Amino acid sequence: MAGGVKVYGVAASPFVATVLVCLEEAGADYELVAVDMAARENRSQHHLARNPFGKIPAFEDGELTLFESRAISRYVLRKYSRMDLLGEEGDGDLEGSAMADVWAEVEAHQYSPAISNIVRECVIKQMIGAGGRNQAVVDENVERLGKVLDAYEQRLSESEYLAGRLVTVADLSHFGFTWFLMATEYASLVESRANVKAWWERLLARPAVKKVAALMPGGVTTG
Amino acid sequence: MAGGVKVYGVAASPFVATVLVCLEEAGADYELVAVDMAARENRSQHHLARNPFGKIPAFEDGELTLFESRAISRYVLRKYSRMDLLGEEGDGDLEGSAMADVWAEVEAHQYSPAISNIVRECVIKQMIGAGGRNQAVVDENVERLGKVLDAYEQRLSESEYLAGRLVTVADLSHFGFTWFLMATEYASLVESRANVKAWWERLLARPAVKKVAALMPGGVTTG
Structure with missing residues (x-):
């Protein structure tokens, strides 16, 4: 597949997972090229030439x-x-x-800043051996995420998906972090909100999402 | 102008300022409708109906x-x-x-998280009477922004604008926070990098940017 589509990263990264979901939804052929974060391969000259900020995915x-x-x-x-997944029902649907x-x-600036802190403290730190959970950080962000999800619950009472009646990248981009959250005791943030829960189950039922979920760690919680 | 284009917010918000710059670049007719943040008008039912998260702009x-x-x-x-400002040189330029x-x-996830902390501590807090500057926060984010700007300096040695040879929304979205930064002693972060400095001057020379800059506070620094 030299010269084809390559994703540099690991499926366990929520950011990589979202890209993989989009590739699967699009039916694209691609190659996932592992980047060894523990060995700081993301700071290598090869990777910095792909992303000057040293992050994954590239x-x-x-x-x-x-x-x-x-x-x-x-x-x-x-x-x-797949312009439908970008929200367009017809050509140039502004x-x-x-x-x-x-x-x-909203996912980028309201949802992710809250959920990423919970997932880092409760899942990622244990996965990479980076020490114990800071419960104060978790508690603060559980409250913050709850308020965000209250707005989601309202929005999803009006339409099946966040942007309207079509599933879009706005929904799919929630997959990575929410997958890990659901393996923690804070899954109740989703499960206690009927519309959010039904929305998450609709996302999980998508073949593209199932395929990427199978590549991800099952999720472990720290006590 | 009932029913026309309305922006709810104040030009002093860096986020509102970017929207205004895009409207001016597009030559659009619009009305800027003030939202009194001090009176928490952004938390009113009227405003929450426009933005459930209570932020400006709506x-x-x-x-x-x-x-x-x-x-x-x-x-x-x-x-x-203005598809050129979205990076398209021709139809469907992927x-x-x-x-x-x-x-x-990059602006959203590397630049803004650093510069917004500096601008909040050095400018916004004094503007809204929200207490003194936390110098430790400033110092941490000056270091962080410096590293981000090192990558910008390299990028802008390869192309006139961030996305390539065209000015795009990726450049314009830097206007609001950078405008305020340039009124502080940390303007040197921009001025000490020749390519970044020339890029900023090219942006400032744009008629649309000049027009919005005239609506913004001159910028004051706290000691």
Whole structure:
């Protein structure tokens, strides 16, 4: 597959997982090239040439090199003509694409900042042997995520998906971190909200999501 | 202008300022509707109906209501057919739009998290009477922003703008916070890097940017 689509990273990264879900939704052929974070391979000159900030995922499609998971996801969906997953019901559907953009930004700036702290403290730290859980950080972010999910519960009482009646990248981008949250005692944040719970179950039922979930750690919690 | 394009917020918000720059670049007619943050008008039912997270800006175009500044900006540029500012040199230019997306994400996830802390401590707190500067927070984020700007300096040695040879929303979205930074002693972070400094001066020379800058506070620093 030299010269084809390559994703540099590991499926256990929530950011990589979202890119993989988009590739699977698009039916793309791709290769996942492991980056050994423990050996700081992400700080190697090879990887820094792909992403000057040393993060994963990085992405190649022939001569084109990209980074930042949300930018990669949009490129993949455009390339494989899955404009529906970018919110467009028809050519140049400005309102549909705007609503997908709005809720993708909500994921980036409201949801992820809260859930990522919970997942780091309760799951990732143990996975990579980085010490114990800081419960104060967890508690603060559980409260913060609860308020965000209250707005989601309202939104999802009005439409099946965040951007409207179509599933879009705005929904799919929640997969990685939520997958790990659901393996902790804070799964109740999702399970206690009927519309959020039904939305999460609809996402989990998608073949593309199932395929990527099978690549991810089952999730372990620290006590 | 009832039913036209309305931006809810104040130009002094860096997030509102970016939306205004995009509207000015697009040559759009719009109305800026003040939201009194000191009176917590952003938490009013009226405003929460526009943005359930109670932030500014919110945006209306006739019946369509949007929030999240980066989503609003993209909608505006699409509506007024400024696809060049979204990175597209020609119809469906996948590579161009991908590069604009990548650097817009860098702004959101690398640049803003650092610069926003500096601007809050050195400018915003004094502007709204929210207490003194926390110098430890400033110092940490000056170091962080410096590393980010080292990557920008390299990138801007290869191309005139972040996404390539075209100015895009990825550049314009830096305006609000950088405007305030340049009024502090940390302007040297920009001025000490020749390519970053030249890029900032090119942005400031744009008529759309000049027009919005005239609406913003001159910037004051706390000692």
